[in-house]
Amino acid sequence: MSQISFTIDAPVFDPSTGEARFGYRLADHAFVETLRFPLENLETARATTAAFATMLDLTAAVLGVSYFKLLAPFKIDASALALSQAQQAFVIDVYENGLGEFYARNDLKRFGRLTITADAPREDDTPPTLPARSLVLIGGGKDSLVSVQLLESAGTEMSLFAVNPKGPILSSTERSGLPFLTVERALDPEMIALSQKPGYYNGHVPSTAINSMIAALASLLYGYGNIVLSNERSASEGNVEFDGRQANHQYSKSIDFERDIRDVLSTATSGMLGYFSLLRPYSEARIAALFARTNRYDDVFSSCNRNFRLAGHDGPLWCGKCPKCHFVFLIFAPQMERSRLTAIFGQDVLDNPENIAPYRELTGLSGHKPWECVGEILEAAACLWRISDHRDWRDSAVVKALKPDLEAFYGPARLQSAYEEFMTDSTDHLIPEHIQNAIAPHAH
Ligand SMILES: CC(=O)N[C@H]1[C@@H](OP(=O)(O)OP(=O)(O)OC[C@H]2O[C@@H](n3ccc(=O)[nH]c3=O)[C@H](O)[C@@H]2O)O[C@H](CO)[C@@H](O)[C@@H]1O[C@H](C)C(=O)N[C@@H](C)C(=O)N[C@@H](CCC(=O)O)C(=O)O
Numbered sequence: 001m002s003q004i005s006f007t008i009d010a011p012v013f014d015p016s017t018g019e020a021r022f023g024y025r026l027a028d029h030a031f032v033e034t035l036r037f038p039l040e041n042l043e044t045a046r047a048t049t050a051a052f053a054t055m056l057d058l059t060a061a062v063l064g065v066s067y068f069k070l071l072a073p074f075k076i077d078a079s080a081l082a083l084s085q086a087q088q089a090f091v092i093d094v095y096e097n098g099l100g101e102f103y104a105r106n107d108l109k110r111f112g113r114l115t116i117t118a119d120a121p122r123e124d125d126t127p128p129t130l131p132a133r134s135l136v137l138i139g140g141g142k143d144s145l146v147s148v149q150l151l152e153s154a155g156t157e158m159s160l161f162a163v164n165p166k167g168p169i170l171s172s173t174e175r176s177g178l179p180f181l182t183v184e185r186a187l188d189p190e191m192i193a194l195s196q197k198p199g200y201y202n203g204h205v206p207s208t209a210i211n212s213m214i215a216a217l218a219s220l221l222y223g224y225g226n227i228v229l230s231n232e233r234s235a236s237e238g239n240v241e242f243d244g245r246q247a248n249h250q251y252s253k254s255i256d257f258e259r260d261i262r263d264v265l266s267t268a269t270s271g272m273l274g275y276f277s278l279l280r281p282y283s284e285a286r287i288a289a290l291f292a293r294t295n296r297y298d299d300v301f302s303s304c305n306r307n308f309r310l311a312g313h314d315g316p317l318w319c320g321k322c323p324k325c326h327f328v329f330l331i332f333a334p335q336m337e338r339s340r341l342t343a344i345f346g347q348d349v350l351d352n353p354e355n356i357a358p359y360r361e362l363t364g365l366s367g368h369k370p371w372e373c374v375g376e377i378l379e380a381a382a383c384l385w386r387i388s389d390h391r392d393w394r395d396s397a398v399v400k401a402l403k404p405d406l407e408a409f410y411g412p413a414r415l416q417s418a419y420e421e422f423m424t425d426s427t428d429h430l431i432p433e434h435i436q437n438a439i440a441p442h443a444h
């Protein structure tokens with residue numbers, strides 16, 4: 001294994017077709033991943049800058065995680081890419097922490113052990129001209145729709161953006177009526193096939209890092225000065241301690257990663273491209289309160305990740321069975337009438353006795369935080385306790401079963417103060433001051 005090297009080829013972009021090709025080699029295997037950018041509004045000259053070439057190299061490195069993970073070797077040969085020391089450190093962070101869940105679940109120790117070789121960085125040339133408009137990433141769930149509504153209220157010029165949009169992404173962007181830019185991404189099918197075979201690893205990849213790099217390419221090609229994410233405060237919390245650090249399912253949604261990618265994108269574009277999460281000051285519980293203020297997206301959004309499998313999904317918008325459905329139902333419960341919430345989900349998730357065990361895990365009464373995009377353990381516990389005397393929820397199976405255990409484990413005073421804390425906004429965020437000031441009057 002220590003002899004195997006993962007090689008990232010020089011990426012190629014053809015402005016006449018809008019296709020970018022990314023080649024990788026691992027042991028005897030060669031892979032190609034493609035991105036297809038729409039030709040409409042694509043200005044060919046924008047693809048000829050040094051900033052675009054560097055962004056393409058960085059994207060090649062980040063997209064490589066899907067192929068690297070098949071054997072997870074220690075060496076990354078990126079000598080076909082022109083990367084500064086800071087850019088190489090960023091790539092190593094994506095391969096070490098971004099793949100943290102993958103290593104923890106496969107019991108692989110790679111943290112602090114990966115090496116990368118790359119070519120010298122390009123000389124700076126004229127900075128790209130990027131208008132002060134925003135590209136807002138859309139995941140089809142509550143978070144990005146809260147960002148869209150806050151930015152709309154503040155009168156921000158924006159387009160929505162998604163990679164391989166499907167289901168709730170399509171229905172909610174259509175409902176918004178806003179301009180929508182999409183990129184088609186095709187993973188090499190050989191990688192998916194190998195990941196099912198003995199002798200190869202499989203597991204989670206940092207999808208937000210991947211989508212963010214694709215958004216950065218789009219920002220340069222179509223002219224957007226800001227990339228806006230909707231990553232909440234709780235995304236920075238890890239799942240388990242492994243190999244000497246916290247492995248976090250949502251690592252590329254964390255504020256540490258946000259700071260790193262913001263700096264890397266800014267440096268690569270001579271300060272012209274901004275990157276921040278508009279929801280960083282908020283907990284999931286607070287985002288749920290913001291979402292609940294209008295029912296505009298009730299019938300078209302979904303936070304259930306089953307909608308986003310590569311092969312598609314023909315089930316209901318909300319499966320009601322996964323940790324994400326459990327968590328989202330719970331944080332909406334203090335904010336919505338039972339009738340509205342059960343209409344959104346098509347079921348009462350808290351009144352199903354089968355869900356008692358998963359909610360025990362979600363609230364910290366057993367196991368560890370699920371490997372899913374869920375908020376903090378204490379946040380879930382505080383929300384469940386919050387509704388335990390409410391007439392809509394107090395008799396539901398999960399609430400009745402867990403209330404005494406929550407009170408015994410945490411104590412009512414801690415649960416009460418935790419809820420208040422989760423509804424209080426944090427100042428630890430990277431939102432530009434003028435945008436923060438513009439949305440502030442609309443965020444209450
Ligand atoms: C939809 C989903 O949650 N998928 C995760 C699931 O994969 P599954 O096998 O059920 O279906 P597919 O997504 O179709 O994946 C098939 C295989 O392809 C690999 N793959 C996929 C995308 C990619 O970019 N590279 C790949 O190599 C994948 O590993 C499968 O072998 O379980 C997988 C294993 O744990 C996860 O890796 C799949 O997660 C997707 C990559 C994904 O897009 N997930 C996001 C919804 C997600 O988890 N977002 C996180 C944020 C993570 C971050 O750090 O940014 C969140 O919202 O918390």
Ligand SMILES: Nc1ncnc2c1ncn2[C@@H]1O[C@H](COP(=O)(O)OP(=O)(O)OP(=O)(O)O)[C@@H](O)[C@H]1O
Nearest residue numbers: 137138139140141142143144162163211229230303
């Ligand atoms: N297919 C995609 N293309 C582009 N950006 C995406 C895509 N899927 C998710 N994102 C973005 O990645 C970030 C994390 O996604 P996440 O699933 O947490 O957000 P969401 O779908 O808005 O809300 P929820 O957590 O309720 O599902 C968000 O900024 C989201 O807009």
